[in-house]
Structures are given as C-alpha cells and as structure tokens.
Amino acid sequence: xxxxxxxxxxxxxxxxxxxxxxxxxxxxxxxxxxxxxxxxxxxxxxxxxxxxxxxxxxxxxxxxxxxxxxxxxxxxxxxxxxxxxxxxxxxxxxxxxxxxxxxxxxxxxxxxxxxxxxxxxxxxxxxxxxxxxxxxxxxxxxxxxxxxxxxxxxxxxxxxxxxxxxxxxxxxxxxxxxxxxxxxxxxxxxxxxxxxxxxxxxxxxxxxxxxxxxxxxxxxxxxxxxxxxxxxxxxxxxxxxxxxxxxxxxxxxxxxxxxxxxxxxxxxxxxxxxxxxxxxxxxxxxxxxxxxxxxxxxxxxxxxxxxxxxxxxxxxxxxxxxx
Amino acid sequence: xxxxxxxxxxxxxxxxxxxxxxxxxxxxxxxxxxxxxxxxxxxxxxxxxxxxxxxxxxxxxxxxxxxxxxxxxxxxxxxxxxxxxxxxxxxxxxxxxxxxxxxxxxxxxxxxxxxxxxxxxxxxxxxxxxxxxxxxxxxxxxxxxxxxxxxxxxxxxxxxxxxxxxxxxxxxxxxxxxxxxxxxxxxxxxxxxxxxxxxxxxxxxxxxxxxxxxxxxxxxxxxxxxxxxxxxxxxxxxxxxxxxxxxxxxxxxxxxxxxxxxxxxxxxxxxxxxxxxxxxxxxxxxxxxxxxxxxxxxxxxxxxxxxxxxxxxxxxxxxxxxx
Numbered sequence: 001x002x003x004x005x006x007x008x009x010x011x012x013x014x015x016x017x018x019x020x021x022x023x024x025x026x027x028x029x030x031x032x033x034x035x036x037x038x039x040x041x042x043x044x045x046x047x048x049x050x051x052x053x054x055x056x057x058x059x060x061x062x063x064x065x066x067x068x069x070x071x072x073x074x075x076x077x078x079x080x081x082x083x084x085x086x087x088x089x090x091x092x093x094x095x096x097x098x099x100x101x102x103x104x105x106x107x108x109x110x111x112x113x114x115x116x117x118x119x120x121x122x123x124x125x126x127x128x129x130x131x132x133x134x135x136x137x138x139x140x141x142x143x144x145x146x147x148x149x150x151x152x153x154x155x156x157x158x159x160x161x162x163x164x165x166x167x168x169x170x171x172x173x174x175x176x177x178x179x180x181x182x183x184x185x186x187x188x189x190x191x192x193x194x195x196x197x198x199x200x201x202x203x204x205x206x207x208x209x210x211x212x213x214x215x216x217x218x219x220x221x222x223x224x225x226x227x228x229x230x231x232x233x234x235x236x237x238x239x240x241x242x243x244x245x246x247x248x249x250x251x252x253x254x255x256x257x258x259x260x261x262x263x264x265x266x267x268x269x270x271x272x273x274x275x276x277x278x279x280x281x282x283x284x285x286x287x288x289x290x291x292x293x294x295x296x297x298x299x300x301x302x303x304x305x306x307x308x309x310x311x312x313x314x315x316x317x318x319x320x321x322x323x
Numbered sequence: 324x325x326x327x328x329x330x331x332x333x334x335x336x337x338x339x340x341x342x343x344x345x346x347x348x349x350x351x352x353x354x355x356x357x358x359x360x361x362x363x364x365x366x367x368x369x370x371x372x373x374x375x376x377x378x379x380x381x382x383x384x385x386x387x388x389x390x391x392x393x394x395x396x397x398x399x400x401x402x403x404x405x406x407x408x409x410x411x412x413x414x415x416x417x418x419x420x421x422x423x424x425x426x427x428x429x430x431x432x433x434x435x436x437x438x439x440x441x442x443x444x445x446x447x448x449x450x451x452x453x454x455x456x457x458x459x460x461x462x463x464x465x466x467x468x469x470x471x472x473x474x475x476x477x478x479x480x481x482x483x484x485x486x487x488x489x490x491x492x493x494x495x496x497x498x499x500x501x502x503x504x505x506x507x508x509x510x511x512x513x514x515x516x517x518x519x520x521x522x523x524x525x526x527x528x529x530x531x532x533x534x535x536x537x538x539x540x541x542x543x544x545x546x547x548x549x550x551x552x553x554x555x556x557x558x559x560x561x562x563x564x565x566x567x568x569x570x571x572x573x574x575x576x577x578x579x580x581x582x583x584x585x586x587x588x589x590x591x592x593x594x595x596x597x598x599x600x601x602x603x604x605x606x607x608x609x610x611x612x613x614x615x616x617x618x619x620x621x622x623x624x625x626x627x628x629x630x631x632x633x634x635x636x637x638x639x640x641x642x643x644x645x646x
Contacts, residue, residue: 033356054604274641281377281637283604314604318597319646 006161008072012253013164015202018195021068022168028067028100029168032056034176037280044295046302049180051173054284054314058092058124060241061169061312062156065191066093068165069154070101078103083151085131085138087113088241089313090156095126106151108141114317157191158247167195173308174204182302184291185310187211187220187261188242190250192312197257207308210301211254211261212294214238214269219245221261224254238266238322241287241312259301262294269293270322276311286322288312329484331395335576336487338525341518344391345491351390351423352491355379357499360603367618369625372503374496377607377637381415381447383564384492384635385479388514389416391488392477393424401426403473408454408461410436411564412636413479418449429474431464437640480514481570490518496631497527505625507614508633510534510543510584511565513573515635520580530631533624534577534584535617537561537592542568544584547577561589561645564610564635582624585617592616593645599634609645611635 006024009017035050053061070082081104084094091107098105105126109118110133122128131141146153155162169192170183183200187193193211200207213220216237222230229251235243246254254261264272273289276282288311295302295309329347332340358373376384393405404427407417414430421428428449432441433456445451454464469476478485492515493506506523510516516534523530536543539560545553552574558566569577577584587595596612599605611634618625618632 059604277606277641281382281606283600283606318600318644321641321644323642 009160021164059315060089062089062093065162065165069161070097080150095124157189170196170199181305186290189244194253212291215263239287264293332483344487382638383412385412385416388485388488392484393420406474418447480512493519493522504628509613512567517576535614562610587616
C-alpha cells in the first residue's frame with residue numbers, strides 16, 4: 001500500500017509542487033517512453049518526440065492527475081473513498097488510484113457508457129452507479145453518492161491537485177529531451193494542456209506551448225481568442241476525450257501561458273490517427289491524434305524544430321474504428 | 324551506403340555466423356524493444372517478454388533475413404540487384420535492403436495483392452512486376468525477371484543466409500533477458516523459428532523452443548509429428564504471414580531442435596491479437612498472435628516460467644480488421 005502524503009494545493013502548482021508531485025506519484029504511474037518516427041518527421045518537416053501516455057497505467061495520462069489528487073487526502077478522507085462522474089479514462093484512473101491506495105471508489109457513469117468501460121472500471125474494484133446521460137443527472141447522482149458515502153469528489157481537470165499531476169507528463173518529457181523547442185498537447189477540459197504549460201514555464205522557459213482542439217468542440221479556441229469562457233454547443237467529435245468545456249482554473253492558465261490553439265477537422269483527426277497506427281504501430285485514441293493533425297495542418301511554427309507531442313491515451317474500442 | 328561484406332553460408336549458421344550476421348546487419352535494422360504486460364502475464368500464468376519486431380524497419384522481422392542475404396552478395400551481384408516474389412513483408416524487406424545498399428530490387432507480386440502493399444514496395448524504390456495469383460505464375464514470372472535482369476533471388480526462408488538473419492532476433496532477446504527459460508515463435512515457412520532455435524542452442528542451451536501454428540495451415544505440425552515434409556492444402560487463415568509451407572532446410576532444423584509445435588484455431592488467434600491491441604496498445608498482425616494464443620491454450624509448459632515471445636510484425640490493413 002502507498003502511504004506518501006502530499007499537501008493540498010489551493011493555488012496553481014509551482015515548480016517545487018510539480019517536482020514533489022512527480023516524485024510522490026511515481027510508484028502509482030509508469031514512466032512512459034518517448035518514441036520517434038522518421039517517416040512522420042519527413043511528412044511534418046520537424047523532429048517529433050511522442051510522449052506515449054497510451055502506455056500509461058489504465059491506458060491514459062489521467063492516472064497522473066487522479067493519483068496526484070488522491071494522495072492529498074487525509075487518512076480519514078481516504079478511508080471514505082474517492083468519487084467521480086465519468087464514462088472515460090478519468091473513471092478508470094480514479095478507480096485504479098483507489099485500488100492502489102486500498103480505499104473505495106464510487107463512479108457515476110451514464111447508462112449508455114460502453115459495457116467494456118463499465119467492466120474495466122468495476123474490474124478495478126470500483127462501485128459503479130448508473131445515471132441517465134445528461135450533465136445534470138451525472139452531477140445530481142454524484143452529489144447523492146457523495147452524501148451517502150462521504151467519499152471525496154475528484155474533478156477530472158478543474159483542480160490544482162489534478163493539474164499538478166498532469167504537469168508531471170511534460171516535466172518527464174522535457175527532462176528526457178532537453179533540446180525541445182515546442183510542446184503541443186490536445187485541449188479538452190484543459191487539465192493536461194495547463195499542466196504542460198506550467199511545466200514548460202518552470203523547467204524549460206524558452207519552450208513554446210500550443211494547444212490543439214477539434215473544430216467541432218472549439219470552446220477553448222473561442223475562449224482563448226475572446227478572453228472570456230465559451231462553451232461547446234455540441235459534443236459531436238470522434239475525439240471523445242475532448243468533448244468537455246474548460247474550467248475556470250484551466251482557462252486562466254491557458255489564457256496566460258499558451259502561444260496559440262489550433263483547430264482541426266474530423267477527417268484530419270482520423271487521418272492523423274491512422275498515420276500513427278500504420279507508421280508507428282502503436283494504438284492511440286482519436287483525441288491524441290489532434291495535435292499531430294495540427295502539426296501537419298499548420299507546419300510553420302514547427303518547421304525544423306524539436307517538437308514534444310503528448311500522446312494522451314490508447315483506450316479505443318477496436319471493433320468501432322473510424323477507418 | 325553500407326559496404327559490409329559477409330561470407331555466403333552453405334550450411335546452417337553456427338554461433339559465430341549468427342554473431343557476425345547480427346553485427347553486420349545492425350546498421351540496416353532497429354534493435355527492437357522488449358515489452359512486458361502485467362495483465363497478460365496474469366492471464367497466462369507466466370512472465371512474457373515480447374520482442375517487438377512490429378517496430379522493426381518495414382514493420383517486421385523479415386528485414387533481418389533480407390539484409391543478411393543481401394550483404395553476402397558480391398559487388399557484381401549487388402550491381403544487378405535483388406529479386407523475390409512476395410505480396411507480404413518479405414517483398415518490403417528486400418525492397419528496403421536494396422534501397423539501403425543503393426541497388427535495384429525487382430519484386431513479383433500477385434495482381435490481387437493489396438494496393439497499399441504494392442505502393443509501399445514501390446515507395447522503397449522497387450520495380451514491381453504483377454502476375455496472376457498462383458505459385459506457378461509467381462515462380463515463372465520471377466524466373467523471367469531474373470533472366471532479364473541478372474538479379475539475385477532472395478528466398479523468403481529456405482536459405483541459410485536468411486535464417487542467420489532471423490536468428491539475430493532471438494539472439495538479441497536472449498542477450499537482453501538472460502533469465503529466459505522458454506522461447507516461442509510462429510511457424511510459417513520456418514525461417515524465424517529455425518533461426519530462433521539455433522540461437523537458443525548456441526546462446527542459451529537450456530532454453531526450450533516451441534513453435535505455434537494455425538490449425539488451418541498445419542504443415543509444420545504434421546511434418547514435425549510425422550517426420551516427413553507435409554504440405555498445406557488450403558491457405559485459409561487470418562494469419563496471412565503463416566500460409567507458406569516449410570522448406571527442406573528449415574524443416575531439418577525444426578525437426579531436430581524444437582520441443583513441440585502447438586496448433587491454435589482462428590478464433591483463438593483473433594482473440595489473442597485483440598488482447599495485445601487492447602492491453603499493450605501496440606499493433607500486431609494476426610501471425611504474431613499465434614504464439615500468445617498457444618501460451619494461453621496450452622499453459623502447462625509455460626507455467627511460472629520466463630517466456631520469450633517474438634512479435635513478428637505489425638503490418639495490418641487497419642480498415643479490414645478481424646474484430
């Protein structure tokens with residue numbers, strides 16, 4: 001059982017908080033490899049360094065943020081368990097974190113979530129409570145679960161403790177590839193990209209950080225350009241990990257730290273995903289193809305540079321592929 | 324340009340020939356990683372070490388054998404180029420070897436070969452000659468191409484120079500994982516498994532070597548059990564790399580060196596392939612799922628052991644998956 005305790009973060013994580021987080025969560029995560037691919041480099045006109053969180057525990061970077069948040073809880077809080085609502089990677093990350101800490105996990109999941117995801121979450125020992133598929137139902141069901149169990153809600157992104165965990169990914173990448181000049185990651189709720197931007201700021205101040213987002217769910221792009229938080233009106237993208245809206249904490253960091261956000265179309269996402277599958281022989285989910293699609297579509301800021309690109313996860317239903 | 328010269332092998336490669344081959348082909352191949360997966364280990368009841376030739380140049384171990392054979396040619400032979408008939412990984416391996424040596428390649432390919440494979444082979448600079456899809460047509464077209472060009476035919480497996488190249492794969496794996504107790508690899512024409520067996524014999528004499536084959540194309544199993552060479556009557560398996568028959572050179576080594584050959588059914592191959600995709604997040608072709616299917620089906624000889632398993636390739640049409 002893991003017994004490291006971390007202080008709760010009430011403000012943006014600074015350099016020492018990110019370092020401390022990375023050290024504390026190390027026994028709960030994999031140090032994922034950084035891969036390269038000469039043929040994709042030729043197409044992109046730059047040198048790409050892929051940080052492969054598809055090989056992370058539970059198959060996605062979300063394990064970093066969930067374990068980071070879980071380790072901040074008091075012994076009493078821990079004994080009552082962790083809770084969240086999610087049908088995706090965050091659910092599995094919270095369930096796995098709880099299992100590793102030997103504490104309960106309560107996951108609220110929409111009834112229409114794929115059976116395979118529910119089975120995976122239950123496989124980690126979590127108690128799954130189904131609800132109807134609206135944000136309101138998710139939130140009210142979660143409130144009820146929390147009221148009944150006393151478990152602590154772990155937000156998927158709008159939480160400094162989670163952001164500190166996600167920041168550890170870019171921190172490792174920058175450590176391993178000291179010559180990087182640019183970083184790019186996808187933007188969903190903004191937990192990963194804001195952690196990435198903070199790590200670049202603290203550990204590699206010259207490195208420019210870009211976000212990439214599907215045109216169909218461009219709330220971050222519109223928020224970034226307008227300076228006020230915008231919301232998605234649809235969730236209609238193949239990049240199922242990026243359908244969420246920014247939170248006010250992640251928006252503030254994104255607004256201040258990012259160089260720019262690039263939008264890509266659905267067909268470009270699918271083509272980039274297929275390119276990685278075919279050339280690199282690794283399985284990535286559609287969300288992580290978004291930054292590569294952006295690099296291929298907008299080559300100018302990347303041309304001739306050493307580019308770090310975060311491959312966020314590999315959880316995809318292989319019987320329902322977009323190609 | 325690569326200028327290493329290797330002596331032609333007229334007999335089975337011995338330890339020094341395999342070592343010399345591995346050193347000579349090193350600039351033409353990748354040193355592929357060895358991966359592990361805790362959840363598959365739990366299912367299999369042993370510790371599996373996957374040697375990932377899906378990350379090899381051209382996406383398969385065939386690059387080892389083709390480059391090994393190509394490097395044996397005289398300068399005059401080289402100048403006339405390499406030739407083979409294949410619709411699969413060997414075609415790409417011969418084409419890529421020729422490109423790296425700066426010499427021509429002539430590939431005879433059945434007209435019904437996937438356009439993507441033809442394009443890949445031509446992409447490496449080879450001249451592709453189409454023929455009708457029978458072994459006779461392939462062989463007669465190849466003869467004609469060889470007569471016209473003076474190019475040297477590189478057999479996909481029944482050639483000691485090719486076998487020496489394939490042997491380098493297990494040699495690297497045994498070097499990296501000195502605690503291995505068992506090796507298992509698929510059996511198609513037998514080039515890989517016979518090279519694997521020779522490397523085990525020379526570099527890790529206590530290690531037992533098993534082959535795995537689809538029931539649908541069980542010529543090696545029947546040959547091994549009966550002691551005389553048998554042939555396949557169909558090619559009806561999802562494991563498209565294993566449809567060929569043994570050659571007399573590979574049969575002799577298999578007969579002498581292998582502990583046993585296991586047969587697996589089509590549904591078991593597909594399930595094992597999907598398991599690797601989902602758990603390990605790497606793309607493997609159906610042929611390399613055959614040994615894992617065998618380990619899961621016949622656990623006894625592997626139970627509690629350190630098992631080296633060769634993942635032979637990752638070239639699969641992702642728009643035509645068996646799941």
